[in-house]
Amino acid sequence: MTAPPSSPTGPVPAAPAATAAPAPAYAQVVGQIVDRYAEASATTSRLRLLLRESAAVVEELSLPSLHRRVVEAAHQLVALPAATLAVLDGDGAVVQLVQRDADEVVGCLPLDPAVAAGLAPGLGAAAPGHPARLAAGTLPAPWSDGGTAIAVHHRRDVLAVLLVAEPDGGLAADDEDLLLVLAASAGTALENARLYEEARRRQEWLQEAAELSSGTLAVVSEAEAVVLVARSVQKLADAELVAAWVPGGPDGALVPAATLGDRAEALGAAVLHRDDPLVADALAAGRGARRDAVDQPASAGLAALAGLDVGPVLVLPVTGGSGLTGLLVAGRHAGRPPFGDVDLDMAETFVGHVAMALELIRARAAHERVAQLEDRERIARDLHEHVASWLLATSLTVQRAAGASRELTVRRLLHEVVGDIDVTLRRLRDSIFQLGAEQPDTAPRRTGPA
Incomplete structure (x- = not known):
C-alpha cells in the first residue's frame, strides 16, 4: 500500500472522531431520578x-x-x-x-x-x-x-x-x-x-355532693331537698329531664315529688307502683341502672318518658334505713349519647351522699316533732295545773262572796262572774285537750313541677 503524500509544512493531521450520540439508558436514569x-x-x-x-x-x-x-x-x-x-x-x-x-x-x-x-x-x-x-x-x-x-x-x-x-x-x-x-x-x-373528662366529671359530682350534704340540705325541708337534688342531677348528668318519686300512694306506690326539664309537667300524675319494671328492677338490683325508654314498654314510667321524646335513662333508687325512700330518673332526648359507666357510678355515689343528708333531715324533723310534742304537753300541763286550778279557786271564792252578800244586785253580778269563769274553764279544758291530741304537720309535702 502506498503512503499518502506528505504536506510541505508537515504531516497531515488525522480526521477528528465523530461525537457519539447520548445513550437512551441515560435519559431513562435521569427521568427515574426526577x-x-x-x-x-x-x-x-x-x-x-x-x-x-x-x-x-x-x-x-x-x-x-x-x-x-x-x-x-x-x-x-x-x-x-x-x-x-x-x-x-x-x-x-x-x-x-x-x-x-x-x-x-x-x-x-x-x-x-x-x-x-x-x-x-x-x-x-x-x-x-x-x-x-x-x-x-x-x-x-x-x-x-x-x-x-x-x-x-x-x-x-x-x-x-x-x-x-x-x-x-x-x-x-x-x-x-x-x-x-x-x-x-x-x-x-x-x-x-376520656380520662381527663372522667376526672373532671367525678370532681364535679363529688363537689356538688359535698356542698349539698354539708350545707344546703341542712337548712331546707325534705321536699325542698328533693328539688335541689333533682336540679343537681340534671346539671351534672347533662339531662334534659329529671323526675323524682317518693312513697306516698296507696299500697306503697311512688308519687311524683319533683319534675324538672322539658315538658316535665306531663309526669305530674304518673304514679309508679311497686310491680312496675322500673321500680321492681331497681329494688331487685339494689343499685342504679342504665335504661332506654323504649326497652321496657310494660313500664308505665318508661312509657311516659318515651312519650316525652326521652331515650337514654338513668335510674337511681334512693334507699335509707327504712328501705326505698325515693326513685330518681334522669333522661336525655332520643338520639343523644347514652349515659356511661362514669355517669352511673358517680350518680350512685352522689345519691348515696344525698341519702345520708336526707336521713339527717328526717332525723332533725323527728327531733323537732318530739320537741313540739313535749312543748305542747308542758303547756297543757301548766294550763291544767296552774291556770285552770287558779280559775277554779277564783270561781269558788266568788261563789262564797256571792252567798255572803246581802245586796241582791251584788249577788247577781257575782253569779255572772262565776258563769263567765265556768265558760273560760270549759274553753281552757278544750284547748288543753287539743294540745294533747293534735300532731304537728311535719310530713314531706309533694312538690309539683318546678
Whole structure:
C-alpha cells in the first residue's frame, strides 16, 4: 500500500472522531431520578402533614372537638369522598357518629338505636393495625356501599372505628399506612381525653355532693331537698329531664315529688307502683341502672318518658334505713349519647351522699316533732295545773262572796262572774285537750313541677 503524500509544512493531521450520540439508558436514569425525587418530596410533605395532624389530635382534650378533629385529619391526609367516626363504649356499642360529607361539613349524626345495632357487627371486623374491607351490604344505610374500617385503638382496646369511603381506584398502601398511624395517635388522644373528662366529671359530682350534704340540705325541708337534688342531677348528668318519686300512694306506690326539664309537667300524675319494671328492677338490683325508654314498654314510667321524646335513662333508687325512700330518673332526648359507666357510678355515689343528708333531715324533723310534742304537753300541763286550778279557786271564792252578800244586785253580778269563769274553764279544758291530741304537720309535702 502506498503512503499518502506528505504536506510541505508537515504531516497531515488525522480526521477528528465523530461525537457519539447520548445513550437512551441515560435519559431513562435521569427521568427515574426526577420521579424518585418527586415521590420523596411528596412523601416528605405527607409525613410532615401526618406529624402536624397527629400533634393537633393529641393536644385536644375536649372529646367532641377531638372526634371532629380525627375526621378532618383523615380528609387532610387522604382525599376521601366521605368519612365517619363511630365512637364505641366499653361494650362495643356505637354511642356517637361524627361524619364529614362531600360538602366538607363535619357534625354529629342522630343516633338511631336500630342503626347503631346494625353497625356493631360490621365494625367488629376492625382490628388494631389492620384495615378491614367491608363488602357492600355489610353495614346499614348510608354505609351500605361498603368501604374500609380502621380501628382507632389504645393498645388493644378499640375505642372508635373510622369508616372511610374509598376514592376512585381504591386506597393505596401509603394511604392505608397514613390512616393506620393516625388511628393509633387518635386512640391515645381519645384515651387521654376520656380520662381527663372522667376526672373532671367525678370532681364535679363529688363537689356538688359535698356542698349539698354539708350545707344546703341542712337548712331546707325534705321536699325542698328533693328539688335541689333533682336540679343537681340534671346539671351534672347533662339531662334534659329529671323526675323524682317518693312513697306516698296507696299500697306503697311512688308519687311524683319533683319534675324538672322539658315538658316535665306531663309526669305530674304518673304514679309508679311497686310491680312496675322500673321500680321492681331497681329494688331487685339494689343499685342504679342504665335504661332506654323504649326497652321496657310494660313500664308505665318508661312509657311516659318515651312519650316525652326521652331515650337514654338513668335510674337511681334512693334507699335509707327504712328501705326505698325515693326513685330518681334522669333522661336525655332520643338520639343523644347514652349515659356511661362514669355517669352511673358517680350518680350512685352522689345519691348515696344525698341519702345520708336526707336521713339527717328526717332525723332533725323527728327531733323537732318530739320537741313540739313535749312543748305542747308542758303547756297543757301548766294550763291544767296552774291556770285552770287558779280559775277554779277564783270561781269558788266568788261563789262564797256571792252567798255572803246581802245586796241582791251584788249577788247577781257575782253569779255572772262565776258563769263567765265556768265558760273560760270549759274553753281552757278544750284547748288543753287539743294540745294533747293534735300532731304537728311535719310530713314531706309533694312538690309539683318546678
